[in-house]
Amino acid sequence: MPKFAANLSLLFTEVAFLDRFERAAKAGFRAVEFLFPYEHPAEAIKARLDEHGLVAVLFNTPPGDWDAGERGTACVPGRADAFRAGLARAVEYARVLEVKNVHVLAGRAPPDASAAALRRAYVGNLRLAAEALGEVGARALLEPINRVDMPGYYMNRTAQAIEAIAEIDAANVFMQYDIYHAQRSEGELAATIEKHLARIGHMQLADTPGRHEPGTGEINYPFLFEHIDRIGYTGHIGCEYRPRAGTEAGLGWLAAEASRQAAATSPVTP
Secondary structure, three states, X not given: OOEEEXXXXXXXXXXXHHHHHHHHHHOOOOEEEOOOOOOOOHHHHHHHHHHOOOEEEEEEOOOOOHHHOOOEOOOOOOOHHHHHHHHHHHHHHHHHHOOOEEEOOEOEOOOOOOHHHHHHHHHHHHHHHHHHHHOOOOXXXXXXXXXXXXXXXXXXXXXXXXXXXXXXXXXXXXXXXEHHHHHHHOOOHHHHHHHOHHHEEEEEEOOOOOXXXXXXXXXXXXXXXXXXXXXXXXXXXXXXXXXXOOOHHHXXXXXXXXXXXXXXXXXXXX
């Protein structure tokens, strides 16, 4: 059955970050994820996880200079030192938080960099990430992000991620399949998920347009949840959406999915 993780960078933003763990637990979540944990000591975050019976399943590597437009440095030639420093921080947080999935942000491709230079930097840095994260029992994830929301982002198609995974050839490198980004970039959600299921280490969701909760847009999430269930996906699905009218007010979709799961597992009586 699909398992859902509240993305605490986007959900429960009515309260401060460290107070969102309690809100998530009270809303019925047993897992959380977040974009960047680095503004808070890892030990403080771990204390909130333990206090509220939660597990953290994902966060991102540092993005570099966010204010200057950087969204990761893995693909950027000449930024190897920044990438290694950020990776070291991510590894330490993964160790303390016992997180098993770290999304390695590819970054925006500099317009003056050749395709060969971008790929060389990206593949080399992902190999470093796989090795370093493997030492703390974590996986390195590659996420295709649509170029409408993030112009110039290097990793933007499923096929590109699968090719990179094959080239890196490390047992702990997987794809992070974001349903929202995939719908905006290429569609064909159900077939793509099934085709590449063995290389999908984590999933995320939001509806489109608007990037709000399931049921507010064009994606048929009830069908997709049943499909994901049927093909045997056992990982988490991160709820990385912007609530349209408050987090708790928009959780009707989660209650409906819990009801479907309960009905699917109930014994059939004659």
